[in-house]
Amino acid sequence: MTEIVWRFDVEGNNFELAGHASQQTKSRLKQIGVNNDIIRKVIIAMYEGEINMVIHANGGVATVTVQPNLITVVLADTGKGIENVELAMKEGYSTATTEIRELGFGAGMGLPNMKKYSDDMTIDTTVGEGTTITMKFKI
Amino acid sequence: MKITKLIEKLNLAVFNSGLDKEIEKFYIGDLLSRVMGKAETNCGWLTIMSNVNVAAVARLVECGCVILCEEVQPDESLREKMESINIYLLGTDLSAFELAKKIVESVNE
Ligand SMILES: Nc1ncnc2c1ncn2[C@@H]1O[C@H](COP(=O)(O)OP(=O)(O)O)[C@@H](O)[C@H]1O
Ligand SMILES: [Mg+2]
Numbered sequence: 001m002t003e004i005v006w007r008f009d010v011e012g013n014n015f016e017l018a019g020h021a022s023q024q025t026k027s028r029l030k031q032i033g034v035n036n037d038i039i040r041k042v043i044i045a046m047y048e049g050e051i052n053m054v055i056h057a058n059g060g061v062a063t064v065t066v067q068p069n070l071i072t073v074v075l076a077d078t079g080k081g082i083e084n085v086e087l088a089m090k091e092g093y094s095t096a097t098t099e100i101r102e103l104g105f106g107a108g109m110g111l112p113n114m115k116k117y118s119d120d121m122t123i124d125t126t127v128g129e130g131t132t133i134t135m136k137f138k139i
Numbered sequence: 140m141k142i143t144k145l146i147e148k149l150n151l152a153v154f155n156s157g158l159d160k161e162i163e164k165f166y167i168g169d170l171l172s173r174v175m176g177k178a179e180t181n182c183g184w185l186t187i188m189s190n191v192n193v194a195a196v197a198r199l200v201e202c203g204c205v206i207l208c209e210e211v212q213p214d215e216s217l218r219e220k221m222e223s224i225n226i227y228l229l230g231t232d233l234s235a236f237e238l239a240k241k242i243v244e245s246v247n248e
Contacts, residue, residue, distance in 0.1 A: 016216065019195030026199065043199055044175050051171075104171040104188045104196075113172060 004066040010050055012059030015103065021062040022047040032066070034139065042071055042137050045117040048110035049075040049133055055100050057131060071137040078130040085123055089115065140246065142204050142227050145183070148245045149238065151206065152230035154213050155221045160203040165242060167235045171196050178202055185235040189213045194220035202226070208235045
């Protein structure tokens with residue numbers, strides 16, 4: 001095995017489907033025998049990123065690449081972008097609406113958790129054009 | 140304790156039946172980010188959230204059952220989703236704190 005790639009479309013504002021990409025990734029990582037502790041980290045971080053695309057970016061695409069020693073999760077959207085990344089990375093900072101909070105999201109812990117659970121995270125964002133977040137996990 | 144035993148001992152309402160798992164731990168929380176990070180496999184999850192996102196998180200963390208506290212009724216979309224993923228969805232009139240007390244008492248019986 002050199003490389004496996006999975007690609008998932010994430011629909012914006014659809015809470016019936018939200019989490020589907022993370023759930024699929026979890027099942028498939030289990031199937032190929034990835035260690036449970038690593039799966040947990042990947043899935044916690046990926047779910048946060050997936051939800052962010054659902055609630056903040058009107059959807060996007062999640063791509064998971066598995067290599068012998070590395071899992072890479074790329075979350076790419078063409079949403080509104082993040083104006084101030086440093087601020088967005090602060091625990092508790094959120095622009096989520098009351099409606100979104102009532103759904104259990106908008107705690108402002110998503111990006112900090114993604115950073116915490118991944119071994120490396122980069123955010124590439126342009127206001128008005130979109131956001132691409134790349135997270136790497138060592139196996 | 141088996142979920143069916145919990146239902147009986149704690150007098151829980153059953154919104155949806157699922158796999159009768161052995162519950163070893165419990166987690167109380169409503170913020171889904173927190174629950175994702177903290178709840179453990181096969182735990183009982185006590186919450187007041189009643190929307191469909193609860194099912195996505197319950198499935199991702201593979202919790203044993205979800206218990207809606209404070210008389211909260213599940214959205215129909217949540218009940219349906221819990222049915223499709225075969226996880227127990229339960230309910231109580233008690234607050235999470237009161238139910239937790241009862242759980243501790245019944246375990247020590
Ligand atoms: N993909 C994205 N597109 C646009 N804005 C985003 C995206 N992800 C995060 N943000 C912005 O960063 C803020 C912080 O994100 P996060 O830490 O996940 O908290 P929350 O999602 O709870 O608001 C969000 O409130 C939002 O303003
Ligand atoms: Mg978020």
